Amino acid sequence: MSTTNAPRPAATHPTAAAPPSAPGPEQPRLTGRLKLVLAVLLVAQFMLAVDFSILNVALPTIGRGLGFSLAGLQWIATAFALSAAGFTLFLGRIGDLAGRKKMFIGSIALLGLSSLVGGLATTPGVLLAARVAQGLATAAATPAGLALLTTAFPEGPLRQKALGVNGALMSAGFTTGAILGGALTDLLSWRWSFFLNVPVALAVVVIAPAVITESRPAHRPRLDLPGALTVTGGLLAFVYGLTQAGEHGWTSAHAVTGLAAGVLLLAGFFLIERQVAQPLVPLRVLGRRNVAWGNVLGLLAFVTETSLVYLLTLYLQETLGFSPLAAGATFGVLGAGTVAGGLLAPRVIARTSLLTALVGGGLLQAAGTAALLFLGTTTGASLALLLPATFIGGIGNMLVIVGFMVTATSGLPDAEQGLATGLASMSQQVGITMGTPIMSAVVTATTAGATTPAAIHHGVTTAIAVNASLVLLGATAAAAFLRPRSRRPAAGQNRWPGERPAR
Structure with missing residues:
Protein backbone atom coordinates (compact mmCIF):
# COMPACT_ATOMS: atom_id res chain seq x y z
CA MET A 1 0.00 0.00 0.00
CA SER A 2 1.16 3.50 -0.68
CA THR A 3 2.43 5.44 2.28
CA THR A 4 1.13 8.78 1.01
CA ASN A 5 -1.85 8.59 3.39
CA ALA A 6 0.25 8.02 6.49
CA PRO A 7 -0.09 10.80 9.08
CA ARG A 8 2.93 13.02 9.63
CA PRO A 9 4.79 12.36 12.88
CA ALA A 10 3.57 14.70 15.58
CA ALA A 11 5.87 17.53 16.54
CA THR A 12 7.08 17.72 20.14
CA HIS A 13 5.78 21.28 20.42
CA PRO A 14 2.49 21.70 18.55
CA THR A 15 2.97 25.44 18.10
CA ALA A 16 6.47 25.17 16.66
CA ALA A 17 7.03 24.96 12.94
CA ALA A 18 8.74 21.83 11.64
CA PRO A 19 12.45 22.41 11.05
CA PRO A 20 13.46 22.74 7.39
CA SER A 21 15.82 19.79 7.70
CA ALA A 22 13.05 17.38 8.72
CA PRO A 23 10.06 17.92 6.47
CA GLY A 24 7.21 15.43 6.33
CA PRO A 25 6.88 13.06 3.39
CA GLU A 26 6.18 14.96 0.19
CA GLN A 27 2.89 14.38 -1.54
CA PRO A 28 3.28 13.03 -5.09
CA ARG A 29 2.74 15.57 -7.82
CA LEU A 30 0.82 15.37 -11.06
CA THR A 31 3.67 15.30 -13.58
CA PRO A 217 -0.26 -8.72 -11.85
CA ALA A 218 3.24 -9.98 -11.00
CA HIS A 219 1.92 -13.54 -10.89
CA ARG A 220 -0.56 -14.37 -13.66
CA PRO A 221 -3.52 -16.29 -12.22
CA ARG A 222 -5.25 -19.05 -14.12
CA LEU A 223 -8.57 -18.26 -15.71
CA ASP A 224 -11.44 -19.61 -13.63
CA LEU A 225 -13.50 -20.76 -16.62
CA PRO A 226 -16.46 -22.29 -14.67
CA GLY A 227 -16.70 -19.11 -12.59
CA ALA A 228 -16.40 -16.89 -15.67
CA LEU A 229 -19.14 -18.78 -17.51
CA THR A 230 -21.58 -18.81 -14.59
CA VAL A 231 -21.14 -15.13 -13.64
CA THR A 232 -21.40 -14.03 -17.27
CA GLY A 233 -24.46 -16.21 -17.89
CA GLY A 234 -26.02 -15.07 -14.62
CA LEU A 235 -25.55 -11.39 -15.40
CA LEU A 236 -26.84 -11.82 -18.95
CA ALA A 237 -29.95 -13.65 -17.73
CA PHE A 238 -30.59 -11.21 -14.89
CA VAL A 239 -30.20 -8.10 -17.03
CA TYR A 240 -32.38 -9.69 -19.74
CA GLY A 241 -35.06 -10.39 -17.14
CA LEU A 242 -34.95 -6.78 -15.96
CA THR A 243 -35.27 -5.38 -19.49
CA GLN A 244 -38.25 -7.67 -20.13
CA ALA A 245 -39.83 -6.59 -16.83
CA GLY A 246 -39.50 -2.97 -17.88
CA GLU A 247 -41.04 -3.72 -21.27
CA HIS A 248 -43.78 -6.23 -20.39
CA GLY A 249 -44.16 -6.15 -16.59
CA TRP A 250 -42.74 -8.19 -13.73
CA THR A 251 -45.10 -11.12 -14.28
CA SER A 252 -44.26 -11.75 -17.95
CA ALA A 253 -42.83 -15.20 -18.67
CA HIS A 254 -39.59 -13.83 -20.16
CA ALA A 255 -38.98 -11.58 -17.16
CA VAL A 256 -39.61 -14.28 -14.58
CA THR A 257 -37.53 -16.86 -16.48
CA GLY A 258 -34.62 -14.47 -16.98
CA LEU A 259 -34.56 -13.28 -13.38
CA ALA A 260 -34.86 -16.82 -11.98
CA ALA A 261 -32.09 -18.12 -14.24
CA GLY A 262 -29.89 -15.16 -13.30
CA VAL A 263 -30.34 -15.77 -9.57
CA LEU A 264 -29.59 -19.50 -9.92
CA LEU A 265 -26.49 -18.95 -12.04
CA LEU A 266 -25.13 -16.25 -9.73
CA ALA A 267 -25.74 -18.53 -6.72
CA GLY A 268 -23.84 -21.25 -8.57
CA PHE A 269 -21.03 -18.80 -9.23
CA PHE A 270 -20.51 -18.14 -5.53
CA LEU A 271 -20.51 -21.89 -4.81
CA ILE A 272 -17.84 -22.39 -7.48
CA GLU A 273 -15.72 -19.55 -6.09
CA ARG A 274 -15.63 -21.31 -2.72
CA GLN A 275 -14.17 -24.47 -4.27
CA VAL A 276 -11.67 -23.51 -6.99
CA ALA A 277 -8.01 -22.90 -6.19
CA GLN A 278 -7.75 -19.61 -8.12
CA PRO A 279 -11.25 -18.09 -8.19
CA LEU A 482 -18.88 1.60 6.58
CA ARG A 483 -18.51 3.45 9.85
CA PRO A 484 -14.95 2.90 11.17
CA ARG A 485 -15.08 0.29 13.91
CA SER A 486 -12.39 1.96 16.01
CA ARG A 487 -10.82 5.38 16.13
CA ARG A 488 -7.52 3.79 17.12
CA PRO A 489 -6.61 0.71 15.07
CA ALA A 490 -4.38 -1.94 16.54
CA ALA A 491 -0.66 -1.85 15.79
CA GLY A 492 0.02 -2.84 12.20
CA GLN A 493 -3.64 -2.59 11.21
CA ASN A 494 -4.56 -0.20 8.44
CA ARG A 495 -7.35 2.30 8.86
CA TRP A 496 -10.38 1.92 6.65
CA PRO A 497 -9.69 4.11 3.59
CA GLY A 498 -10.79 7.66 4.25
CA GLU A 499 -10.81 7.40 8.04
CA ARG A 500 -8.99 10.34 9.55
CA PRO A 501 -6.19 9.53 11.98
CA ALA A 502 -7.02 9.76 15.66
CA ARG A 503 -5.75 12.93 17.28
Whole structure:
Protein backbone atom coordinates (compact mmCIF):
# COMPACT_ATOMS: atom_id res chain seq x y z
CA MET A 1 0.00 0.00 0.00
CA SER A 2 1.16 3.50 -0.68
CA THR A 3 2.43 5.44 2.28
CA THR A 4 1.13 8.78 1.01
CA ASN A 5 -1.85 8.59 3.39
CA ALA A 6 0.25 8.02 6.49
CA PRO A 7 -0.09 10.80 9.08
CA ARG A 8 2.93 13.02 9.63
CA PRO A 9 4.79 12.36 12.88
CA ALA A 10 3.57 14.70 15.58
CA ALA A 11 5.87 17.53 16.54
CA THR A 12 7.08 17.72 20.14
CA HIS A 13 5.78 21.28 20.42
CA PRO A 14 2.49 21.70 18.55
CA THR A 15 2.97 25.44 18.10
CA ALA A 16 6.47 25.17 16.66
CA ALA A 17 7.03 24.96 12.94
CA ALA A 18 8.74 21.83 11.64
CA PRO A 19 12.45 22.41 11.05
CA PRO A 20 13.46 22.74 7.39
CA SER A 21 15.82 19.79 7.70
CA ALA A 22 13.05 17.38 8.72
CA PRO A 23 10.06 17.92 6.47
CA GLY A 24 7.21 15.43 6.33
CA PRO A 25 6.88 13.06 3.39
CA GLU A 26 6.18 14.96 0.19
CA GLN A 27 2.89 14.38 -1.54
CA PRO A 28 3.28 13.03 -5.09
CA ARG A 29 2.74 15.57 -7.82
CA LEU A 30 0.82 15.37 -11.06
CA THR A 31 3.67 15.30 -13.58
CA GLY A 32 3.34 16.13 -17.26
CA ARG A 33 3.35 12.45 -18.19
CA LEU A 34 0.66 11.61 -15.63
CA LYS A 35 -1.47 14.46 -16.97
CA LEU A 36 -1.21 12.95 -20.45
CA VAL A 37 -2.06 9.47 -19.15
CA LEU A 38 -5.05 10.91 -17.31
CA ALA A 39 -6.23 12.81 -20.39
CA VAL A 40 -6.12 9.70 -22.60
CA LEU A 41 -7.95 7.53 -20.07
CA LEU A 42 -10.57 10.20 -19.31
CA VAL A 43 -11.36 10.87 -22.96
CA ALA A 44 -11.92 7.16 -23.51
CA GLN A 45 -14.06 6.75 -20.39
CA PHE A 46 -16.14 9.78 -21.32
CA MET A 47 -16.77 8.33 -24.78
CA LEU A 48 -17.83 5.01 -23.24
CA ALA A 49 -20.30 6.78 -20.95
CA VAL A 50 -21.77 8.78 -23.84
CA ASP A 51 -22.53 5.54 -25.69
CA PHE A 52 -24.91 4.40 -22.96
CA SER A 53 -27.41 7.15 -23.66
CA ILE A 54 -26.67 8.77 -27.01
CA LEU A 55 -29.15 6.60 -28.93
CA ASN A 56 -32.02 6.77 -26.42
CA VAL A 57 -33.86 9.72 -27.96
CA ALA A 58 -33.03 8.54 -31.49
CA LEU A 59 -34.66 5.09 -31.24
CA PRO A 60 -37.95 5.96 -32.99
CA THR A 61 -36.04 7.66 -35.86
CA ILE A 62 -33.70 4.66 -36.25
CA GLY A 63 -36.68 2.31 -36.23
CA ARG A 64 -38.35 4.18 -39.07
CA GLY A 65 -35.13 4.42 -41.05
CA LEU A 66 -34.08 0.74 -40.86
CA GLY A 67 -37.45 -0.95 -40.56
CA PHE A 68 -37.38 -2.14 -36.93
CA SER A 69 -40.67 -3.43 -35.57
CA LEU A 70 -42.02 -1.72 -32.48
CA ALA A 71 -41.22 -4.78 -30.37
CA GLY A 72 -37.72 -5.06 -31.82
CA LEU A 73 -36.82 -1.41 -31.26
CA GLN A 74 -35.86 -2.00 -27.61
CA TRP A 75 -33.08 -4.37 -28.72
CA ILE A 76 -31.02 -1.44 -30.00
CA ALA A 77 -30.49 -0.47 -26.36
CA THR A 78 -30.79 -3.97 -24.87
CA ALA A 79 -28.15 -5.57 -27.13
CA PHE A 80 -25.60 -3.01 -25.96
CA ALA A 81 -26.62 -3.22 -22.31
CA LEU A 82 -26.54 -7.02 -22.14
CA SER A 83 -23.02 -7.34 -23.51
CA ALA A 84 -21.67 -4.32 -21.60
CA ALA A 85 -22.99 -5.53 -18.24
CA GLY A 86 -22.67 -9.28 -18.71
CA PHE A 87 -19.05 -9.52 -19.82
CA THR A 88 -17.41 -6.85 -17.65
CA LEU A 89 -16.02 -9.12 -14.91
CA PHE A 90 -14.91 -11.81 -17.35
CA LEU A 91 -13.14 -9.41 -19.72
CA GLY A 92 -11.65 -7.56 -16.75
CA ARG A 93 -9.89 -10.78 -15.75
CA ILE A 94 -8.79 -11.40 -19.36
CA GLY A 95 -7.20 -7.95 -19.19
CA ASP A 96 -5.29 -9.02 -16.07
CA LEU A 97 -3.94 -12.03 -17.96
CA ALA A 98 -3.21 -10.47 -21.34
CA GLY A 99 -2.18 -7.04 -20.08
CA ARG A 100 -4.50 -4.13 -19.28
CA LYS A 101 -2.83 -1.79 -21.75
CA LYS A 102 -3.30 -4.26 -24.60
CA MET A 103 -6.90 -4.89 -23.58
CA PHE A 104 -7.65 -1.17 -23.31
CA ILE A 105 -6.18 -0.23 -26.70
CA GLY A 106 -7.68 -3.26 -28.45
CA SER A 107 -11.16 -2.64 -27.03
CA ILE A 108 -11.08 1.05 -28.00
CA ALA A 109 -10.11 -0.01 -31.54
CA LEU A 110 -13.08 -2.43 -31.54
CA LEU A 111 -15.35 0.38 -30.35
CA GLY A 112 -14.24 2.63 -33.21
CA LEU A 113 -14.69 -0.12 -35.81
CA SER A 114 -18.10 -1.22 -34.52
CA SER A 115 -19.25 2.41 -34.38
CA LEU A 116 -18.29 2.84 -38.03
CA VAL A 117 -20.23 -0.30 -38.95
CA GLY A 118 -23.24 0.88 -36.93
CA GLY A 119 -23.24 4.27 -38.62
CA LEU A 120 -23.18 2.63 -42.06
CA ALA A 121 -25.78 -0.06 -41.22
CA THR A 122 -28.69 -0.50 -43.62
CA THR A 123 -30.43 -3.47 -41.93
CA PRO A 124 -31.54 -4.19 -38.36
CA GLY A 125 -29.23 -7.22 -38.13
CA VAL A 126 -26.08 -5.25 -38.93
CA LEU A 127 -27.01 -2.49 -36.50
CA LEU A 128 -27.67 -4.96 -33.66
CA ALA A 129 -24.37 -6.75 -34.33
CA ALA A 130 -22.60 -3.39 -34.12
CA ARG A 131 -24.32 -2.63 -30.82
CA VAL A 132 -23.25 -6.01 -29.37
CA ALA A 133 -19.65 -5.28 -30.43
CA GLN A 134 -19.87 -1.80 -28.86
CA GLY A 135 -21.08 -3.38 -25.63
CA LEU A 136 -18.25 -5.92 -25.60
CA ALA A 137 -15.73 -3.13 -26.23
CA THR A 138 -17.20 -1.17 -23.32
CA ALA A 139 -17.10 -4.26 -21.06
CA ALA A 140 -13.39 -4.69 -21.82
CA ALA A 141 -12.25 -1.06 -21.89
CA THR A 142 -13.95 0.18 -18.71
CA PRO A 143 -12.26 -2.12 -16.14
CA ALA A 144 -8.95 -2.01 -18.04
CA GLY A 145 -9.01 1.79 -18.09
CA LEU A 146 -9.89 2.03 -14.41
CA ALA A 147 -7.15 -0.45 -13.49
CA LEU A 148 -4.61 1.54 -15.53
CA LEU A 149 -5.72 4.69 -13.72
CA THR A 150 -5.54 3.23 -10.20
CA THR A 151 -2.12 1.63 -10.81
CA ALA A 152 -0.73 4.80 -12.44
CA PHE A 153 -1.79 7.03 -9.53
CA PRO A 154 -0.67 6.08 -5.98
CA GLU A 155 -3.32 5.59 -3.36
CA GLY A 156 -4.10 8.84 -1.59
CA PRO A 157 -5.02 12.41 -2.62
CA LEU A 158 -3.64 12.05 -6.15
CA ARG A 159 -5.73 8.97 -6.90
CA GLN A 160 -8.76 10.56 -5.28
CA LYS A 161 -8.45 13.57 -7.59
CA ALA A 162 -8.04 11.33 -10.64
CA LEU A 163 -11.06 9.22 -9.67
CA GLY A 164 -13.02 12.39 -8.94
CA VAL A 165 -12.45 13.78 -12.42
CA ASN A 166 -13.06 10.33 -13.92
CA GLY A 167 -16.35 9.97 -12.06
CA ALA A 168 -17.46 13.45 -13.05
CA LEU A 169 -16.78 12.80 -16.72
CA MET A 170 -18.41 9.36 -16.62
CA SER A 171 -21.61 10.77 -15.14
CA ALA A 172 -21.46 13.86 -17.33
CA GLY A 173 -20.93 11.59 -20.33
CA PHE A 174 -24.21 9.82 -19.68
CA THR A 175 -26.02 13.16 -19.53
CA THR A 176 -24.10 14.52 -22.52
CA GLY A 177 -25.14 11.47 -24.50
CA ALA A 178 -28.79 12.41 -24.08
CA ILE A 179 -28.07 15.99 -25.18
CA LEU A 180 -25.90 14.98 -28.15
CA GLY A 181 -28.34 12.30 -29.23
CA GLY A 182 -31.19 14.77 -29.47
CA ALA A 183 -29.08 17.42 -31.21
CA LEU A 184 -27.52 15.07 -33.76
CA THR A 185 -30.84 13.40 -34.56
CA ASP A 186 -32.69 16.69 -35.03
CA LEU A 187 -29.92 18.61 -36.84
CA LEU A 188 -27.98 15.95 -38.80
CA SER A 189 -28.76 12.25 -38.64
CA TRP A 190 -28.88 9.49 -36.05
CA ARG A 191 -25.88 7.94 -37.87
CA TRP A 192 -23.64 10.67 -36.42
CA SER A 193 -24.33 9.21 -32.97
CA PHE A 194 -22.15 6.31 -34.18
CA PHE A 195 -19.68 8.25 -36.34
CA LEU A 196 -18.80 10.53 -33.42
CA ASN A 197 -16.83 7.69 -31.80
CA VAL A 198 -14.60 6.97 -34.79
CA PRO A 199 -12.14 9.93 -34.68
CA VAL A 200 -12.00 9.85 -30.87
CA ALA A 201 -11.22 6.14 -30.82
CA LEU A 202 -8.58 6.61 -33.52
CA ALA A 203 -6.87 9.36 -31.51
CA VAL A 204 -6.81 7.20 -28.35
CA VAL A 205 -5.41 4.19 -30.23
CA VAL A 206 -2.64 6.32 -31.75
CA ILE A 207 -1.63 8.18 -28.57
CA ALA A 208 -2.15 5.55 -25.85
CA PRO A 209 0.74 3.17 -26.77
CA ALA A 210 3.27 5.96 -26.28
CA VAL A 211 2.04 7.30 -22.93
CA ILE A 212 0.45 4.38 -21.03
CA THR A 213 2.62 1.83 -19.23
CA GLU A 214 1.61 -1.83 -19.33
CA SER A 215 0.02 -3.11 -16.13
CA ARG A 216 -0.58 -6.70 -15.08
CA PRO A 217 -0.26 -8.72 -11.85
CA ALA A 218 3.24 -9.98 -11.00
CA HIS A 219 1.92 -13.54 -10.89
CA ARG A 220 -0.56 -14.37 -13.66
CA PRO A 221 -3.52 -16.29 -12.22
CA ARG A 222 -5.25 -19.05 -14.12
CA LEU A 223 -8.57 -18.26 -15.71
CA ASP A 224 -11.44 -19.61 -13.63
CA LEU A 225 -13.50 -20.76 -16.62
CA PRO A 226 -16.46 -22.29 -14.67
CA GLY A 227 -16.70 -19.11 -12.59
CA ALA A 228 -16.40 -16.89 -15.67
CA LEU A 229 -19.14 -18.78 -17.51
CA THR A 230 -21.58 -18.81 -14.59
CA VAL A 231 -21.14 -15.13 -13.64
CA THR A 232 -21.40 -14.03 -17.27
CA GLY A 233 -24.46 -16.21 -17.89
CA GLY A 234 -26.02 -15.07 -14.62
CA LEU A 235 -25.55 -11.39 -15.40
CA LEU A 236 -26.84 -11.82 -18.95
CA ALA A 237 -29.95 -13.65 -17.73
CA PHE A 238 -30.59 -11.21 -14.89
CA VAL A 239 -30.20 -8.10 -17.03
CA TYR A 240 -32.38 -9.69 -19.74
CA GLY A 241 -35.06 -10.39 -17.14
CA LEU A 242 -34.95 -6.78 -15.96
CA THR A 243 -35.27 -5.38 -19.49
CA GLN A 244 -38.25 -7.67 -20.13
CA ALA A 245 -39.83 -6.59 -16.83
CA GLY A 246 -39.50 -2.97 -17.88
CA GLU A 247 -41.04 -3.72 -21.27
CA HIS A 248 -43.78 -6.23 -20.39
CA GLY A 249 -44.16 -6.15 -16.59
CA TRP A 250 -42.74 -8.19 -13.73
CA THR A 251 -45.10 -11.12 -14.28
CA SER A 252 -44.26 -11.75 -17.95
CA ALA A 253 -42.83 -15.20 -18.67
CA HIS A 254 -39.59 -13.83 -20.16
CA ALA A 255 -38.98 -11.58 -17.16
CA VAL A 256 -39.61 -14.28 -14.58
CA THR A 257 -37.53 -16.86 -16.48
CA GLY A 258 -34.62 -14.47 -16.98
CA LEU A 259 -34.56 -13.28 -13.38
CA ALA A 260 -34.86 -16.82 -11.98
CA ALA A 261 -32.09 -18.12 -14.24
CA GLY A 262 -29.89 -15.16 -13.30
CA VAL A 263 -30.34 -15.77 -9.57
CA LEU A 264 -29.59 -19.50 -9.92
CA LEU A 265 -26.49 -18.95 -12.04
CA LEU A 266 -25.13 -16.25 -9.73
CA ALA A 267 -25.74 -18.53 -6.72
CA GLY A 268 -23.84 -21.25 -8.57
CA PHE A 269 -21.03 -18.80 -9.23
CA PHE A 270 -20.51 -18.14 -5.53
CA LEU A 271 -20.51 -21.89 -4.81
CA ILE A 272 -17.84 -22.39 -7.48
CA GLU A 273 -15.72 -19.55 -6.09
CA ARG A 274 -15.63 -21.31 -2.72
CA GLN A 275 -14.17 -24.47 -4.27
CA VAL A 276 -11.67 -23.51 -6.99
CA ALA A 277 -8.01 -22.90 -6.19
CA GLN A 278 -7.75 -19.61 -8.12
CA PRO A 279 -11.25 -18.09 -8.19
CA LEU A 280 -12.31 -15.32 -10.54
CA VAL A 281 -13.48 -13.34 -7.48
CA PRO A 282 -11.68 -14.44 -4.29
CA LEU A 283 -14.27 -14.36 -1.52
CA ARG A 284 -11.65 -12.90 0.81
CA VAL A 285 -11.71 -9.75 -1.35
CA LEU A 286 -15.50 -9.58 -1.18
CA GLY A 287 -15.13 -10.08 2.56
CA ARG A 288 -13.58 -6.61 2.82
CA ARG A 289 -16.20 -4.14 3.99
CA ASN A 290 -14.97 -1.41 1.70
CA VAL A 291 -15.08 -3.64 -1.41
CA ALA A 292 -18.44 -5.29 -0.70
CA TRP A 293 -20.40 -2.29 0.56
CA GLY A 294 -18.61 0.14 -1.72
CA ASN A 295 -19.92 -1.79 -4.72
CA VAL A 296 -23.44 -1.95 -3.27
CA LEU A 297 -23.43 1.84 -2.91
CA GLY A 298 -22.03 2.27 -6.41
CA LEU A 299 -24.74 0.03 -7.83
CA LEU A 300 -27.47 2.07 -6.14
CA ALA A 301 -25.88 5.36 -7.23
CA PHE A 302 -25.92 4.37 -10.90
CA VAL A 303 -29.36 2.75 -10.70
CA THR A 304 -30.92 5.91 -9.32
CA GLU A 305 -29.32 8.76 -11.26
CA THR A 306 -29.31 7.18 -14.73
CA SER A 307 -32.90 6.01 -14.35
CA LEU A 308 -33.87 9.52 -13.22
CA VAL A 309 -32.72 10.78 -16.65
CA TYR A 310 -35.15 8.29 -18.22
CA LEU A 311 -38.02 9.36 -15.93
CA LEU A 312 -37.46 13.04 -16.59
CA THR A 313 -37.17 12.43 -20.34
CA LEU A 314 -40.56 10.72 -20.19
CA TYR A 315 -42.01 13.56 -18.12
CA LEU A 316 -40.61 16.35 -20.29
CA GLN A 317 -41.72 14.83 -23.59
CA GLU A 318 -44.99 13.14 -22.65
CA THR A 319 -46.34 15.50 -19.97
CA LEU A 320 -44.85 18.89 -20.90
CA GLY A 321 -44.60 18.22 -24.66
CA PHE A 322 -40.88 19.00 -25.10
CA SER A 323 -39.08 17.98 -28.30
CA PRO A 324 -36.16 15.48 -28.03
CA LEU A 325 -33.69 18.34 -28.51
CA ALA A 326 -35.31 20.52 -25.83
CA ALA A 327 -35.57 17.60 -23.40
CA GLY A 328 -31.92 16.71 -23.93
CA ALA A 329 -30.80 20.30 -23.46
CA THR A 330 -32.62 20.45 -20.12
CA PHE A 331 -30.20 17.85 -18.75
CA GLY A 332 -27.31 20.26 -19.22
CA VAL A 333 -27.98 21.55 -15.70
CA LEU A 334 -27.80 18.01 -14.31
CA GLY A 335 -24.54 17.53 -16.20
CA ALA A 336 -23.15 20.71 -14.67
CA GLY A 337 -24.08 19.41 -11.23
CA THR A 338 -22.29 16.11 -11.80
CA VAL A 339 -19.13 17.89 -13.00
CA ALA A 340 -19.22 20.18 -9.96
CA GLY A 341 -19.74 17.19 -7.67
CA GLY A 342 -16.86 15.29 -9.24
CA LEU A 343 -14.49 18.20 -8.72
CA LEU A 344 -15.76 18.81 -5.18
CA ALA A 345 -15.64 15.18 -4.02
CA PRO A 346 -11.85 14.83 -3.59
CA ARG A 347 -11.79 17.98 -1.44
CA VAL A 348 -14.64 16.70 0.72
CA ILE A 349 -12.88 13.36 1.16
CA ALA A 350 -9.53 14.99 1.97
CA ARG A 351 -10.98 17.41 4.52
CA THR A 352 -13.46 15.03 6.16
CA SER A 353 -13.68 11.34 5.27
CA LEU A 354 -15.03 8.91 2.71
CA LEU A 355 -17.96 8.19 5.02
CA THR A 356 -18.91 11.87 5.01
CA ALA A 357 -18.84 11.95 1.21
CA LEU A 358 -20.93 8.78 0.91
CA VAL A 359 -23.57 9.65 3.51
CA GLY A 360 -23.64 13.40 2.86
CA GLY A 361 -23.75 12.89 -0.90
CA GLY A 362 -26.57 10.36 -0.56
CA LEU A 363 -28.63 12.70 1.59
CA LEU A 364 -28.04 15.58 -0.83
CA GLN A 365 -29.06 13.42 -3.80
CA ALA A 366 -32.13 12.17 -1.93
CA ALA A 367 -33.20 15.74 -1.16
CA GLY A 368 -32.81 16.80 -4.81
CA THR A 369 -34.72 13.75 -6.02
CA ALA A 370 -37.51 14.08 -3.45
CA ALA A 371 -38.05 17.71 -4.49
CA LEU A 372 -39.06 16.42 -7.93
CA LEU A 373 -42.17 14.87 -6.36
CA PHE A 374 -43.67 18.36 -6.52
CA LEU A 375 -43.33 18.67 -10.31
CA GLY A 376 -46.55 19.83 -11.89
CA THR A 377 -47.99 19.92 -15.41
CA THR A 378 -47.14 23.54 -16.28
CA THR A 379 -43.83 24.31 -17.96
CA GLY A 380 -42.64 27.45 -16.16
CA ALA A 381 -43.19 26.32 -12.58
CA SER A 382 -41.91 22.81 -13.32
CA LEU A 383 -38.62 24.01 -14.82
CA ALA A 384 -38.11 26.42 -11.91
CA LEU A 385 -38.13 23.36 -9.64
CA LEU A 386 -36.55 20.77 -11.93
CA LEU A 387 -33.36 22.65 -12.84
CA PRO A 388 -32.06 23.46 -9.33
CA ALA A 389 -33.22 20.09 -7.97
CA THR A 390 -31.33 18.12 -10.62
CA PHE A 391 -28.25 20.31 -10.14
CA ILE A 392 -28.22 19.59 -6.39
CA GLY A 393 -28.98 15.92 -6.95
CA GLY A 394 -26.15 15.71 -9.48
CA ILE A 395 -23.65 17.07 -6.96
CA GLY A 396 -24.80 14.58 -4.33
CA ASN A 397 -24.71 11.67 -6.76
CA MET A 398 -21.14 12.42 -7.76
CA LEU A 399 -20.03 12.61 -4.13
CA VAL A 400 -21.35 9.07 -3.75
CA ILE A 401 -19.86 7.81 -7.04
CA VAL A 402 -16.38 9.15 -6.33
CA GLY A 403 -16.63 7.90 -2.76
CA PHE A 404 -17.63 4.48 -4.08
CA MET A 405 -14.75 4.35 -6.56
CA VAL A 406 -12.18 5.29 -3.92
CA THR A 407 -13.70 2.98 -1.31
CA ALA A 408 -13.97 -0.09 -3.56
CA THR A 409 -10.40 0.18 -4.89
CA SER A 410 -8.48 1.27 -1.79
CA GLY A 411 -6.33 -0.86 0.48
CA LEU A 412 -5.60 -3.41 -2.26
CA PRO A 413 -2.26 -4.30 -3.88
CA ASP A 414 -1.71 -3.63 -7.59
CA ALA A 415 -2.15 -7.36 -8.26
CA GLU A 416 -5.78 -7.09 -7.15
CA GLN A 417 -6.56 -3.75 -8.81
CA GLY A 418 -7.83 -5.49 -11.94
CA LEU A 419 -10.30 -7.47 -9.86
CA ALA A 420 -11.32 -4.43 -7.79
CA THR A 421 -11.84 -2.21 -10.82
CA GLY A 422 -13.59 -5.08 -12.61
CA LEU A 423 -16.07 -5.34 -9.73
CA ALA A 424 -16.49 -1.55 -9.66
CA SER A 425 -17.02 -1.47 -13.42
CA MET A 426 -19.54 -4.31 -13.19
CA SER A 427 -21.46 -2.44 -10.49
CA GLN A 428 -21.46 0.63 -12.73
CA GLN A 429 -22.55 -1.20 -15.89
CA VAL A 430 -25.21 -3.30 -14.18
CA GLY A 431 -26.49 -0.25 -12.29
CA ILE A 432 -26.85 1.76 -15.50
CA THR A 433 -28.55 -1.20 -17.15
CA MET A 434 -30.89 -2.04 -14.26
CA GLY A 435 -32.12 1.45 -13.48
CA THR A 436 -34.28 2.16 -16.51
CA PRO A 437 -36.08 -1.24 -16.60
CA ILE A 438 -36.85 -1.03 -12.88
CA MET A 439 -38.28 2.48 -13.10
CA SER A 440 -40.04 1.68 -16.37
CA ALA A 441 -41.75 -1.25 -14.65
CA VAL A 442 -42.88 1.06 -11.83
CA VAL A 443 -44.32 3.55 -14.33
CA THR A 444 -46.02 0.76 -16.31
CA ALA A 445 -47.61 -0.72 -13.18
CA THR A 446 -48.78 2.71 -11.97
CA THR A 447 -50.29 3.88 -15.26
CA ALA A 448 -51.94 0.51 -16.02
CA GLY A 449 -51.54 1.15 -19.75
CA ALA A 450 -52.85 4.74 -19.78
CA THR A 451 -50.78 7.16 -21.88
CA THR A 452 -52.41 10.53 -21.14
CA PRO A 453 -50.13 13.33 -19.89
CA ALA A 454 -51.78 13.13 -16.46
CA ALA A 455 -51.25 9.36 -16.25
CA ILE A 456 -47.61 9.65 -17.28
CA HIS A 457 -47.13 12.40 -14.69
CA HIS A 458 -48.59 10.15 -11.97
CA GLY A 459 -46.44 7.20 -13.03
CA VAL A 460 -43.27 9.28 -13.13
CA THR A 461 -43.79 10.83 -9.69
CA THR A 462 -44.45 7.37 -8.21
CA ALA A 463 -41.19 6.11 -9.72
CA ILE A 464 -39.35 9.20 -8.43
CA ALA A 465 -40.55 8.33 -4.92
CA VAL A 466 -39.08 4.82 -5.34
CA ASN A 467 -35.88 6.38 -6.68
CA ALA A 468 -35.48 8.70 -3.69
CA SER A 469 -36.14 5.77 -1.33
CA LEU A 470 -33.31 3.78 -2.92
CA VAL A 471 -30.94 6.73 -2.49
CA LEU A 472 -31.85 6.96 1.20
CA LEU A 473 -31.32 3.21 1.53
CA GLY A 474 -27.79 3.63 0.19
CA ALA A 475 -26.99 6.48 2.59
CA THR A 476 -28.32 4.43 5.50
CA ALA A 477 -26.26 1.40 4.46
CA ALA A 478 -23.11 3.52 4.26
CA ALA A 479 -23.69 4.96 7.74
CA ALA A 480 -24.42 1.51 9.18
CA PHE A 481 -21.79 -0.68 7.54
CA LEU A 482 -18.88 1.60 6.58
CA ARG A 483 -18.51 3.45 9.85
CA PRO A 484 -14.95 2.90 11.17
CA ARG A 485 -15.08 0.29 13.91
CA SER A 486 -12.39 1.96 16.01
CA ARG A 487 -10.82 5.38 16.13
CA ARG A 488 -7.52 3.79 17.12
CA PRO A 489 -6.61 0.71 15.07
CA ALA A 490 -4.38 -1.94 16.54
CA ALA A 491 -0.66 -1.85 15.79
CA GLY A 492 0.02 -2.84 12.20
CA GLN A 493 -3.64 -2.59 11.21
CA ASN A 494 -4.56 -0.20 8.44
CA ARG A 495 -7.35 2.30 8.86
CA TRP A 496 -10.38 1.92 6.65
CA PRO A 497 -9.69 4.11 3.59
CA GLY A 498 -10.79 7.66 4.25
CA GLU A 499 -10.81 7.40 8.04
CA ARG A 500 -8.99 10.34 9.55
CA PRO A 501 -6.19 9.53 11.98
CA ALA A 502 -7.02 9.76 15.66
CA ARG A 503 -5.75 12.93 17.28
